[in-house]
Amino acid sequence: MTTQSISYVSTAEIPSSPPPGNAKGFPAWARQNLFATPLNSLTTILIGLFLAWALPPILNFLIFDAVWFGDSREACIVEGAGACWAFVNAKFGQFIYGRYPLDERWRVDLVFILFVIGLVPIAIPKVPYKGWNALYLLLVFPILAFILLCGGFFGLEAVETSLWGGLLVTLVVAVTGIAASLPLGVLLALGRQSKMPVIKMASVIFIEFWRGVPLITVLFMSSVMLPLFLPPGTNFDKLLRALVGVALFSSAYMAEVIRGGLQAIPKGQYEGAAAMGLGYWPSMYLIILPQALKIVIPGIVNSFIALFKDTSLVLIIGIFDLLGIVQLNFTDPNWASPVTPATGYIFTAAVFWVFCFGMSRYSLFVERRLDTGHKR
Amino acid sequence: MSTMPSSGPSSGPSAMKISNEIAIELIGVNKWYGDFHVLRDVNLTVHRGERIVICGPSGSGKSTMIRSINRLEEHQKGKIIVDGIELTNDLKKIEEVRREVGMVFQHFNLFPHLTILENCTLAPIWVRKMPKKQAEEIAMKFLERVRIPEQANKYPGQLSGGQQQRVAIARSLCMNPKIMLFDEPTSALDPEMVKEVLDTMISLAEEGMTMLCVTHEMGFARQVANRVIFMDRGQIVEQNEPEAFFSNPQHERTKLFLSQILH
Ligand SMILES: Nc1ncnc2c1ncn2[C@@H]1O[C@H](COP(=O)(O)OP(=O)(O)OP(=O)(O)O)[C@@H](O)[C@H]1O
Numbered sequence: 160m161t162t163q164s165i166s167y168v169s170t171a172e173i174p175s176s177p178p179p180g181n182a183k184g185f186p187a188w189a190r191q192n193l194f195a196t197p198l199n200s201l202t203t204i205l206i207g208l209f210l211a212w213a214l215p216p217i218l219n220f221l222i223f224d225a226v227w228f229g230d231s232r233e234a235c236i237v238e239g240a241g242a243c244w245a246f247v248n249a250k251f252g253q254f255i256y257g258r259y260p261l262d263e264r265w266r267v268d269l270v271f272i273l274f275v276i277g278l279v280p281i282a283i284p285k286v287p288y289k290g291w292n293a294l295y296l297l298l299v300f301p302i303l304a305f306i307l308l309c310g311g312f313f314g315l316e317a318v319e320t321s322l323w324g325g326l327l328v329t330l331v332v333a334v335t336g337i338a339a340s341l342p343l344g345v346l347l348a349l350g351r352q353s354k355m356p357v358i359k360m361a362s363v364i365f366i367e368f369w370r371g372v373p374l375i376t377v378l379f380m381s382s383v384m385l386p387l388f389l390p391p392g393t394n395f396d397k398l399l400r401a402l403v404g405v406a407l408f409s410s411a412y413m414a415e416v417i418r419g420g421l422q423a424i425p426k427g428q429y430e431g432a433a434a435m436g437l438g439y440w441p442s443m444y445l446i447i448l449p450q451a452l453k454i455v456i457p458g459i460v461n462s463f464i465a466l467f468k469d470t471s472l473v474l475i476i477g478i479f480d481l482l483g484i485v486q487l488n489f490t491d492p493n494w495a496s497p498v499t500p501a502t503g504y505i506f507t508a509a510v511f512w513v514f515c516f517g518m519s520r521y522s523l524f525v526e527r528r529l530d531t532g533h534k535r
Numbered sequence: 536m537s538t539m540p541s542s543g544p545s546s547g548p549s550a551m552k553i554s555n556e557i558a559i560e561l562i563g564v565n566k567w568y569g570d571f572h573v574l575r576d577v578n579l580t581v582h583r584g585e586r587i588v589i590c591g592p593s594g595s596g597k598s599t600m601i602r603s604i605n606r607l608e609e610h611q612k613g614k615i616i617v618d619g620i621e622l623t624n625d626l627k628k629i630e631e632v633r634r635e636v637g638m639v640f641q642h643f644n645l646f647p648h649l650t651i652l653e654n655c656t657l658a659p660i661w662v663r664k665m666p667k668k669q670a671e672e673i674a675m676k677f678l679e680r681v682r683i684p685e686q687a688n689k690y691p692g693q694l695s696g697g698q699q700q701r702v703a704i705a706r707s708l709c710m711n712p713k714i715m716l717f718d719e720p721t722s723a724l725d726p727e728m729v730k731e732v733l734d735t736m737i738s739l740a741e742e743g744m745t746m747l748c749v750t751h752e753m754g755f756a757r758q759v760a761n762r763v764i765f766m767d768r769g770q771i772v773e774q775n776e777p778e779a780f781f782s783n784p785q786h787e788r789t790k791l792f793l794s795q796i797l798h
Pocket residue numbers: 568571573591592593594595596597598599600
């Protein structure tokens with residue numbers, strides 16, 4: 160081999176140039192995403208065929224053959240009828256309010272509106288006065304909602320919870336469960352990490368007890384067993400018992416999710432906070448929890464979604480949530496038709512899906528917003 | 536421990552003012568991790584304005600000792616008195632000490648979810664109950680001192696290691712501490728960033744801050760320390776003025792250690 164010089168000095172700077180033209184537009188996108196490899200192309204084609212086979216009947220059932228208007232089953236028992244939306248239309252009030260008295264339903268509407276008024280601004284980061292907003296949601300709103308929904312004050316007619324139903328009950332159970340499980344979960348998770356044996360022990364026992372029993376059992380116990388222990392004659396509202404059961408149950412799960420986040424925080428963060436003279440609660444509130452909660456946002460929202468869907472279980476103790484009330488209406492002879500149940504279930508599924516999907520998307524948004532780029 | 540080079544016309548940086556006031560006192564301090572005796576009868580007196588460098592092989596207990604001064608580690612025997620306050624289980628006393636003692640860690644320990652400015656103002660606002668505006672002014676002053684005021688609104692993750700460590704120093708200074716502890720502040724840094732951090736520490740030393748510094752930067756030790764302490768197996772084996780310590784070590788283990796790190 161001849162001796163070759165390995166020294167090299169660049170003599171000119173290469174100017175930046177635009178990317179090649181075929182890297183843009185739909186053809187390029189399709190090539191990259193749909194037909195990148197032979198296997199990829201095959202999958203694309205198979206999925207395309209599947210959609211071509213499955214979509215038309217689904218669309219026919221849901222839209223083109225669907226019965227939109229009508230006063231009774233007559234409209235829906237015609238040959239080849241699709242979804243019986245007329246049924247949903249006729250029963251819509253019940254699906255939302257249950258057996259809440261017709262003349263008092265404005266109170267439920269008002270509660271929904273008050274809730275949205277509190278929720279929307281707190282969910283949008285740019286809106287100021289977050290502190291007051293949170294105070295409203297956590298303190299003022301629950302009191303107002305209680306007064307309005309239960310009545311019995313200020314000349315409002317009292318409405319027993321046994322009359323509540325439908326989406327109203329679903330939301331009451333889910334929102335209470337969510338609102339209670341987050342703070343309780345944080346306290347339990349911190350308790351489980353506590354250096355004080357009594358607190359640690361109590362937290363562990365609480366968490367493991369509630370995680371060890373199925374929600375159905377909790378609900379049964381709350382409605383069947385609790386009255387046995389209470390002095391005879393005391394009447395403890397059935398919905399309230401279910402609310403307490405659901406809240407405690409979900410806080411145990413939440414505690415474990417949050418504990419996962421706490422464990423992911425490096426020891427240095429605790430030490431950094433302690434070294435500056437911050438006490439336990441300030442360092443938790445300012446340093447540890449903001450980071451830990453952020454890490455477990457997906458887990459927290461996952462629990463929220465699971466809880467939202469689990470609210471349907473209150474059906475088994477005779478409380479009619481959205482699913483319960485829809486099913487109840489299948490037995491109405493005025494609407495009995497082959498497509499009524501399918502329509503009812505599709506409607507219920509769609510409502511649940513909208514809420515759960517909304518939570519899921521919002522959590523993605525929050526995650527991205529809180530990303531301060533330290534994951535590099 | 537009163538044979539401190541605190542007086543006399545000695546030359547170099549150790550001629551800087553050292554008062555007779557005692558800042559930190561460790562008396563017969565012992566600590567165990569389980570059965571493992573990690574600090575063995577450590578005695579140390581630090582006067583106000585002293586700058587002490589602590590070195591020694593890995594696992595010798597340097598971190599443990601310096602961290603027990605602000606009670607990040609608990610000692611089991613002996614007495615530790617910081618700024619006139621004895622460290623016991625009394626949380627109030629511990630927090631009182633921590634307010635006056637700043638600490639800089641090997642891995643910075645900045646809070647990644649807060650901006651640089653928020654990192655610096657957090658403790659003044661929440662611990663010293665300072666108004667936000669005043670805390671921000673002070674924070675900016677110290678960020679200028681460590682020469683990164685333009686990074687104030689970034690997050691720690693967007694800064695280089697050297698910059699992060701300078702923020703960590705500024706963050707400690709915002710609490711106006713009487714004593715600063717450094718635990719290997721440069722050993723997690725790339726070589727070209729070590730100097731910027733050491734320069735910051737040197738300027739701090741020149742202002743007369745009481746400093747305890749675990750480091751293997753012997754150039755730094757020569758330049759600013761007025762005492763170098765060598766630890767091995769949980770014991771203070773030797774201590775002396777830097778000149779004498781480096782040129783004429785007495786103990787066998789010190790000689791061995793110095794021969795290893797000075798090549
Ligand atoms: N939490 C702990 N539990 C048990 N042993 C520990 C613990 N922390 C430290 N040790 C041990 O105590 C000894 C002293 O540790 P220390 O961190 O003080 O050493 P160091 O001198 O700072 O070493 P380095 O130069 O590596 O930082 C080491 O042997 C270490 O393994």
